[in-house]
Amino acid sequence: MPRIEELWSSLESTRPGPVHRRVDETHPLELYAEFEPPSRFGLVLFTHREPPEPRSLRSLQIERGQRP
Helix, strand or coil, X not given: CCXXXXXXXXXXXXXXXXXXXXCXXXXXXXXXXXXXXXXXEEEEEECCCCCCCCCCCCCCCCCXXXXX
16 A cells, blocks of 8 residues: 555646545545645545534644535
8 A cells, every 4th residue: 555645746746636546445444645736635535424523623624525
């Protein structure tokens, strides 16, 4: 499995964005590395269950939403 930094680097060279790539095809969770130009890197988790309201953190931004 590639390191997350390697995934982000490969996504950064892909234009236009935002772009996603699954972190590990064999893992049971749908976890994706994300890059949104010009310099926003992240992780995205897709789930069928509604996640709890995220806590406010100083060094990490957590967002939740529903896919169309």
